[in-house]
Structure formats: structure tokens, C-alpha cells
Amino acid sequence: MADETISVKTTACTQCGGCLLVCPVMAIKGTLPERCTDNNNLYQDSGSTPSLKELLLYYRSGYNTIILNENDSYWNRIIEEANAILRLMNKPLFLVNHIRKDKSDSYFNDDEIATKRRRLLGFRLIKRFLKNNNLPENILITEVFKEYQWFSVDIESTRCSLCSSCLQLCPTGVFHYQNKHFVIDAGKCIGCLLCQTSCPEEALSIRPDIKKQVVSAYPFHQAFCPNCQNYYPSLSAGEHLCPACHVRQKLCFHSERIGTHSLNFRT
Ligand code: SF4
Numbered sequence: 001m002a003d004e005t006i007s008v009k010t011t012a013c014t015q016c017g018g019c020l021l022v023c024p025v026m027a028i029k030g031t032l033p034e035r036c037t038d039n040n041n042l043y044q045d046s047g048s049t050p051s052l053k054e055l056l057l058y059y060r061s062g063y064n065t066i067i068l069n070e071n072d073s074y075w076n077r078i079i080e081e082a083n084a085i086l087r088l089m090n091k092p093l094f095l096v097n098h099i100r101k102d103k104s105d106s107y108f109n110d111d112e113i114a115t116k117r118r119r120l121l122g123f124r125l126i127k128r129f130l131k132n133n134n135l136p137e138n139i140l141i142t143e144v145f146k147e148y149q150w151f152s153v154d155i156e157s158t159r160c161s162l163c164s165s166c167l168q169l170c171p172t173g174v175f176h177y178q179n180k181h182f183v184i185d186a187g188k189c190i191g192c193l194l195c196q197t198s199c200p201e202e203a204l205s206i207r208p209d210i211k212k213q214v215v216s217a218y219p220f221h222q223a224f225c226p227n228c229q230n231y232y233p234s235l236s237a238g239e240h241l242c243p244a245c246h247v248r249q250k251l252c253f254h255s256e257r258i259g260t261h262s263l264n265f266r267t
């Protein structure tokens, strides 16, 4: 990475398409992985192991049986992860059929795989599924199962100063103000943690939590600042320092620590 641009070493890229599906904000465009499929079966092949999102996308497109030709720990792990999510959603799990493969016993030989790759390009069907459901091709993980949320977005309302930083930074529009409420649509959260790490009051907490989508609305209250004697909008009612006085208090504390008492904070 140089001059804030990302460069890809094309000689090392095998065009497996894996990066396209794991990037949480779908920042990368290119060719998606191709897999062998027929009916509702997805076949393990010699290509890359699918990402969790890719597997769930196949599930949503109707491929709920996975044919494994050997005991591959990576495929097994990713199927287990996908099934753990499906279990939380109370949905039928992926079925796994193991077919023993040795030199003389293979459900596809290499030539057949090449043919089937051409004939049965799984991602074309996924594309059709996305198109039929008006979903973008560069789909976010949150849109794979739209009615569910993947992360909980919790706010400590007594700490929040309504600085709007999270509203500006969130790439998927989880936060907005509406009818004098601070609205959090956790179903849109992709877990990038931008809001949590940038919140000046450490009021936000993001954690993985798969469940039915929840939209929370926190009402604005009129609070009173005992320092500057002004009323101001806040998520918690009562008397407490307004954001400006709170910042001044912090600066004053800081200046005392470093020995410069230039700021005059009234208490
Ligand atoms: S960044 Fe933190 S303090 Fe600012 S509005 Fe969001 S939750 Fe509140």
C-alpha cells in the first residue's frame, strides 16, 4: 500500500474471488468464485474454500446440500460456522453428504470438473437470485438474511453527547435522527467498529449477536447544565454537564495535569 492506494500483486492473484466476498464493505470489485453445482447441491472442488458469506449466499439461493469428496477441515469448519448461524436463526441446516474419493473412485474426474465448471457455474444462479430479489451484486453480509441482525449496537445514553460522529462515519447508515429520537437500526451493522472506536464518549458497544432485526429509538430530553445554566438536548433527562462544559472540564483537568492553568473552568 502506497499513497493511500491498495495495489494487487497480479502475478500472485489466482482470481479465486474470495476477497470480494469477505470484505465487509464490499470495497473490491472483480470476478466472483465459480463453484460446481447442480439441483440444490454445492460440490466441493479443488478451488478455494468458500467464505462464510459466500456459503450463506448459496444457501439463500437454494443450495442447501454440500457434497464433500474428502475430509477437508477448512470446508468442515466453514460449514459448521454457517450451520451455527442457521441454528440461531431457527432455519434448516446445511446437509452434508460425504463421498469418499480415492484414485479410482471419484464423482468427478478432472476433465468432468472442467466441463461442469463451464456448465454449472453456481454464481450465475446466485446472480439471478440477487437480480430477482432486487439485491445488489456487491451484497453486504447484512443483506444475505435481511430480516436478521448480525451485531448488537448498544448505546449508553447517559454518556452520549449527541456529537453525531457515529452518524457521519457509519458506512451503512445504522444511525439517524428522526422525530426527536436517536434511531439505531442494528440490522444494517456490518461490525466494522468505526463508530465504537471513534465515539468521543465511549458510549457505543458493538458485539456479534445474531437475532431478529431490532430498531431502537432513544428520545431526546431537555437536560439542564448546572455549569453554564443552559438547557440542551440530551438522551438522558435531569441535571448534568452539557457537551461543551464537559469538554472544558476535561481540558481543564488535562491542563492541571501538565501544569498550565490557562483555562478557567467555572464549577
Ligand atoms: S459518536 Fe458517541 S457521543 Fe457521538 S452521537 Fe454517537 S454515540 Fe453519541
Ligand code: SF4
Residues within 6 Å of the ligand: 153, 169, 170, 171, 172, 173, 174, 188, 189, 190, 191, 192, 193, 194, 195, 196, 206
Ligand atoms: S460497527 Fe458502527 S460504524 Fe460499523 S457498521 Fe456497525 S454501527 Fe456502523
